[in-house]
Amino acid sequence: MDSRSLRATPSQETLISLMQLDPLPIADTEKDLPPLPEDSNEDEKATARSIGSTHARTTSLGLSGSNHGSIYYLTRIQRYSTYALSIFTTIHLANTSIIPLITRSVPASESYLLLAREIYQTPLTEPLFVALPIAAHIAAGVALRFVRRNQNLHRYGGATPAVLPQKSASNSGAPTTKFSPWPPVSLISLSGYGFALGLGAHVFMNRLLPLHMDGDSSNIGLAYVAHGFARHPLTAYAAYTGLIGLACGHMVWGWAKWIGLAPLAGWKADLKSLGSTNHRAEDVRRRKRRRRIWLWVNGTAVVASIVWAAGGLGVVARGGRMSGWVGKVYDDLYAAVGQ
Template sequence: MDSRSLNTKSSVETFISLMQLDPAPIETDKDLPPLPEEAADADSTTAASIANTSASGSTGSSLGLSGSGHGAVYYLARIQRYSSYAFSIFTTVHLATTSIVPLLTRSVSSSESYLLLSREIYQTRISEPLLVAAPLAAHILSGLALRLVRRSQNLKRYGGATPGVMVPAKSRGRGREPSAWPQLTYTAAAGYGAAAAVFAHAFVNRGLPLLVEGDSADVGLAYVAHGFARHPAVAWVAYTSLLAVTAGHVVWGWARWLGLAQGAAWDSSAAVVGRDVRKRRRRSWLLINGGALVGALVWAAGGLGVVARGGRSRGWVGDLYDAMFQKVWL
């Protein structure tokens, strides 16, 4: 007898392994097949669709919106992905001049000139909307829209029960059912936290100077250092929160785009996966979290280790910074 036949798994374990699927990466944008009634409606309008397609086929084909069969999930997923590419350009330049350069120069004043030069890249009338505002808004709104669309699909097709999700035995007796909302991953949760932290950071460093002075030309690393010196508790909590959630979201997000995060986990049920698979998932989990930790430490070394210790600004510049902070009750 073949030795492999003696090592087969029970049918129950096989069934569980089929039900407990790993969350699909964000770029997996396959739409569900149409319901029978939707298929009937589609058949009734096929002739009209063919006529309309032949009339406007060249325009629709050039835009990729005609005859592709793609739905809202397809386009929203691509908006979410490609908007992160554009915003990553700004993030890379900004972190280089506000963290890595201060770490190398060990001086706030010596790093100011590099920050001013970088503003010519991402803080002009054209580049700021294209590289900062529009990609950030598109990334957040498309992510929210994806959750709403997928929830609508679950409600329509499964009556509120998300397919492939098994209800724990202790929850069945309480009458609890699986939620129709898509699973909120740690990456998505960190993204919502990062969005709030980024908006607060942008308001204090960009919006507040515009509201008070009408310009942000006098705001740089010395402004941040002054804030740490005058309001250390608030500054440390805000900056540490921004650093932690943003580093985690960015590294895990890029790991998903590169296909490295699929299946990455520390804990895996032995009844579902084998030892080799579990080890591979743990290695991926450690690699991604290690990358996030390294990125956060480098960011903190320049931002918290150098800029935060720059001290107060004196004279009229310090008075100007104090007047700005007073507008937000600091």
């Protein structure tokens, strides 16, 4: 046997190939990433030091000693805030769309809206069941992106062994994949950001502006919205169509995610997210099931949008201008924002 083969040393190419990494940011998950190997010893020591005092610090909420990270709690804040928002949205949908669709009249629907305001627009219920859940939902979603970004940077960025090989490869002219620590933005998140902007404009026009101009918003109702459609129909139709579409798409797909349907839905023929069974018949069945779920979720969003638009755009938007001093109040409000 050649003695040189026994004294062979690893080549530089082998070392570089073992050090090469092509990381992909972790998709949305409720679990924190496990600790890195170099962090394991420190974590074990910290756990051993704190194990004696863990039970003493346990509160009635049972948060300590649960080993849950920030992603776990932020995800639950985002989820549980949707419960209050769903109740409010159902009441609001009934008063701004379904009831006008039944009565076919804006004045006849105003009394039902006034009754609903006694539920969600009191000094106690409005901040507690409307403003706080909305703020918590948006803040938790944004915070989740930053937490996942920090985890990706901790694992793949900074002083990882693959930095030098990637730099050398890029200097040699070979194509490299640029790593972004930010997690991928899903369509649910995109629709949520758009919905948040539209909702902010809606709240400003219907709640904050009247409070600032008149010190009260008791005169603001369906007639105020109809007055705006009569003044600027193109702007109003475009704004409310976008708001309804984003709202229904985000809420329906969001609930599909909470109940576990969104990860199973997809129109693409591949099964990357679910894996292949290596059996053609089973793979075909799973593809069909994914497409059926996709159609059901999107169909639900479309139906919800149509119902909301039927009453909101089909009845309320055609209510016409208000006359008298109420119409003058509405004109002043819209003129304040250049409408």
